[in-house]
Amino acid sequence: MFDTLSQRLSKVFDKLTGRGALSEADVTEALREVRVALLEADVALPVVKDFVARVKDRAIGSEVVKSVTPGQMVVKIVHDELVATLGTEGVELNLNAVPPAVILMVGLQGSGKTTTSGKLAVRLKAQKKKVLLASLDVYRPAAQQQLEILARQADVGSLPVVMGEMPVAITRRALEMGRREGYDVVVLDTAGRLHIDQELMAEVAAVRDVAKPVETLLVTDAMTGQDAVTLAREFNEKVGVTGIVLTRVDGDARGGAALSMRHVTGRPIKFLGQGEKLDALEVFHPDRIAGRILGMGDVVSLVEKAIETVDHDEAEKLAKRIQKGKFDLEDMLTQFKQVEKMGDLKGILGMLPGIGKMAAQLKDAKIDDKALGRQKAIIQSMTPAERRNADLIKASRKRRIAAGAGVSVQDVNKLIKQYQQMADMMKKVGKMGQKGFARHGLAGLLPPGGGGFGKFGR
Amino acid sequence: MSLFGFGKKKDETPAPAPAPEPVPEKEGWFARLKGGLAKSSSRLTTGIGDLFTKRKLDDEALEELEELLITADLGLATAQRVTRRLARTRFGQDVDAEDIRAALAEEMAEILTPVAQPLAPDFSRKPHVVLVVGVNGSGKTTTIGKLAKQFRDDGRSVTLAAGDTFRAAAVEQLKVWGERTGCPVICRDTGADAAGLAFDAVAEARARGDDLLFIDTAGRLQNKQGLMEELAKVVRVIKKQDETAPHDVLLVLDATVGQNAHSQVEAFKDMVDVTGLVLTKLDGTARGGVLVALAERFGLPVHAIGVGEQAGDLRPFAAEAFARSLVGLG
Ligand SMILES: Nc1nc2c(ncn2[C@@H]2O[C@H](COP(=O)(O)OP(=O)(O)OP(=O)(O)O)[C@@H](O)[C@H]2O)c(=O)[nH]1
Numbered sequence A: 001m002f003d004t005l006s007q008r009l010s011k012v013f014d015k016l017t018g019r020g021a022l023s024e025a026d027v028t029e030a031l032r033e034v035r036v037a038l039l040e041a042d043v044a045l046p047v048v049k050d051f052v053a054r055v056k057d058r059a060i061g062s063e064v065v066k067s068v069t070p071g072q073m074v075v076k077i078v079h080d081e082l083v084a085t086l087g088t089e090g091v092e093l094n095l096n097a098v099p100p101a102v103i104l105m106v107g108l109q110g111s112g113k114t115t116t117s118g119k120l121a122v123r124l125k126a127q128k129k130k131v132l133l134a135s136l137d138v139y140r141p142a143a144q145q146q147l148e149i150l151a152r153q154a155d156v157g158s159l160p161v162v163m164g165e166m167p168v169a170i171t172r173r174a175l176e177m178g179r180r181e182g183y184d185v186v187v188l189d190t191a192g193r194l195h196i197d198q199e200l201m202a203e204v205a206a207v208r209d210v211a212k213p214v215e216t217l218l219v220t221d222a223m224t225g226q227d228a229v230t231l232a233r234e235f236n237e238k239v240g241v242t243g244i245v246l247t248r249v250d251g252d253a254r255g256g257a258a259l260s261m262r263h264v265t266g267r268p269i270k271f272l273g274q275g276e277k278l279d280a281l282e283v284f285h286p287d288r289i290a291g292r293i294l295g296m297g298d299v300v301s302l303v304e305k306a307i308e309t310v311d312h313d314e315a316e317k318l319a320k321r322i323q324k325g326k327f328d329l330e331d332m333l334t335q336f337k338q339v340e341k342m343g344d345l346k347g348i349l350g351m352l353p354g355i356g357k358m359a360a361q362l363k364d365a366k367i368d369d370k371a372l373g374r375q376k377a378i379i380q381s382m383t384p385a386e387r388r389n390a391d392l393i394k395a396s397r398k399r400r401i402a403a404g405a406g407v408s409v410q411d412v413n414k415l416i417k418q419y420q421q422m423a424d425m426m427k428k429v430g431k432m433g434q435k436g437f438a439r440h441g442l443a444g445l446l447p448p449g450g451g452g453f454g455k456f457g458r
Numbered sequence B: 001m002s003l004f005g006f007g008k009k010k011d012e013t014p015a016p017a018p019a020p021e022p023v024p025e026k027e028g029w030f031a032r033l034k035g036g037l038a039k040s041s042s043r044l045t046t047g048i049g050d051l052f053t054k055r056k057l058d059d060e061a062l063e064e065l066e067e068l069l070i071t072a073d074l075g076l077a078t079a080q081r082v083t084r085r086l087a088r089t090r091f092g093q094d095v096d097a098e099d100i101r102a103a104l105a106e107e108m109a110e111i112l113t114p115v116a117q118p119l120a121p122d123f124s125r126k127p128h129v130v131l132v133v134g135v136n137g138s139g140k141t142t143t144i145g146k147l148a149k150q151f152r153d154d155g156r157s158v159t160l161a162a163g164d165t166f167r168a169a170a171v172e173q174l175k176v177w178g179e180r181t182g183c184p185v186i187c188r189d190t191g192a193d194a195a196g197l198a199f200d201a202v203a204e205a206r207a208r209g210d211d212l213l214f215i216d217t218a219g220r221l222q223n224k225q226g227l228m229e230e231l232a233k234v235v236r237v238i239k240k241q242d243e244t245a246p247h248d249v250l251l252v253l254d255a256t257v258g259q260n261a262h263s264q265v266e267a268f269k270d271m272v273d274v275t276g277l278v279l280t281k282l283d284g285t286a287r288g289g290v291l292v293a294l295a296e297r298f299g300l301p302v303h304a305i306g307v308g309e310q311a312g313d314l315r316p317f318a319a320e321a322f323a324r325s326l327v328g329l330g
């Protein structure tokens, strides 16, 4: 979801690399781009201003003078500041209460509260908790029924619906049932409401006073725009938020709302909604997301995404090899096949370190099946030895491979060039390991000229 | 403090908005809209004195105006274009805040006026088929309920088709809207094929000689190729019944959305030839300024806006009022 932000930033840092020491002018220029990128990513204006000012303060001065590569320095400062804003560590649910611990779900209409309630139930159940779901949404048609169905799907308890009962009364009954039947956790799903709706905000405050939740989670859509600051502030002031859940992170929104809400509430982002199904919930790791914002997606995310859709063993093998810095044409072929299965080239590319800007060249990243097929055919026309060692592939072999795949020698050359760029990158990834990214930044990772991915689309 | 009052110092975190006044039940949409906007713009204006202070429209003032538009979700590029257009005629003049905001609103109204077009079904088609699409939770089902009421109140016969066969209780949700508005609802079980349902729905509505058929769909994120292709299939299958259908494809956008709206319109337009937009949830503090950018870029008609959760909470899209609301003027 942060793809475009990372592309923008990597463009900025490209300009900075190889220019010697970082001047105030450099910083100012880079930060102008950072500002634009953040605004386009829907980070709220006051938050952008604050963020840029902080980065500027840190960037101009001694820290920078000492730096070897200006790009690395700025990457590091922006990255650190992003992490600092997003929160410094992944925060789990707090369930420290005399059981049942109550989790209260709040948010605007349609933000994903009910679905997230179901997802939390699945998650907690897997942690051997006994979970009760209760719907306080007496307003939206069929809302209570929706949660009942999700409870059944999650195979957890569900508070029987009593027609005409109001939210505070439902809350009391839920707590009562929770205590009586020995539930560990009661999740209260509420109706969507506007933060300026006095009456409904008072209602949820009354529910809070009765339920005394250990967690009050504000559920917000990742595509939320500038209003994120207002809604987060209001919910926090009127209900008291303990954590934020960002939903629809599986979309292509740039997700600046995460930064905005975190900034105005100071509350941690606890989970990311990654899809409509009940297992699509992830713990939020600020450093990982900050890394993604900078186009430094990590191998872990790659593997996770891959595992969802592609062959488990293959994906793990590949990830291990990447970590070891090994990447041959056979691996590339495997990747092509997986990309084909995933149907979203941009998705997988975005997760590979430093590829954000190459993904940009894919434009809308609709996979051209024919191009992908051609590339596969080229590798498939190679001998096993050639696939393991690309250096073997000299002119005569190229002609043979081209003939075998029904393409021109030029196409074979292109593919080998692409492979070499990828392999170089994978080597660096392997060398640095995950921590290395944070330290060395992204500047060192990018191949010159952006690599050959642009050709996939044609 | 800037004279216009909507600038902010660099390191200033936003001040808490003042507690909103209670919004009485039966208030008109405009009052509600204004109420919401007053709340969000009260953050931006700092006092009545500002309104009477004149100031030169210089670069700094323009930047403040640009920022005002950015906070309304116009997006940086559009905000810049609009303020630049204003500068062409007003740069260097002495202006007061109210005036200049009004002028800014006029610039935007000019962009928006051509797209303010109500939904105009051709009832002779029997039925005029309207497919309703959009991302998850944007307000598709509710909007169908509202539109159904509107046309029922005009004495039209309307059928609803529960094409969201994915989300839990989505069918039941539309059934309630059917009861509320007195419209038959064609449905199948959750998990059924949405295209098949749409096919049957067109046949049934035609057999009954209905004026209008609204087909609901499951929310889907525009970057999910598989789900988008499913939607294209729904359209293809509808065409097997009536090759001129669907006669309208409404994309429902949530006013809270930021710049991602671009990607939404682009993708849905690509896949199912969106013919018009509906912007929902304008009763909140989000102002939906991205619509200005969308109007510039796609020129798709905006048929209506949603201002609440009830059947009566649908309004025609009024370019001028909307433009004024973007700059915090009622
Ligand atoms: N793709 C995707 N869809 C989601 C996610 N979370 C929720 N949804 C979808 O968003 C829509 C609204 O979700 P709900 O859980 O009903 O939202 P809600 O906040 O309870 O809505 P109201 O009760 O109507 O205010 C549904 O179509 C869900 O399937 C997510 O992380 N990714």
Ligand SMILES: Nc1nc2c(ncn2[C@@H]2O[C@H](COP(=O)(O)OP(=O)(O)O)[C@@H](O)[C@H]2O)c(=O)[nH]1
Pocket: A109, A110, A140, A192, A194, B134, B135, B136, B137, B138, B139, B140, B141, B142, B143, B219, B252, B280, B281, B282, B283, B284, B305, B306, B307, B308, B309, B313
């Ligand atoms: N405040 C407000 N809420 C709305 C509006 N339109 C829809 N909603 C609410 O938004 C939520 C999602 O709407 P729904 O129609 O189920 O969305 P769908 O998933 O796109 O079909 C529901 O809680 C609706 O009541 C509106 O104009 N204003």
Ligand SMILES: [Mg+2]
Pocket: A113, A114, A115, A137, A143, A189, A190, A191, A192
């Ligand atoms: Mg709900």
Ligand SMILES: [Mg+2]
Pocket: B140, B141, B142, B164, B170, B216, B217, B218, B219
């Ligand atoms: Mg719906």
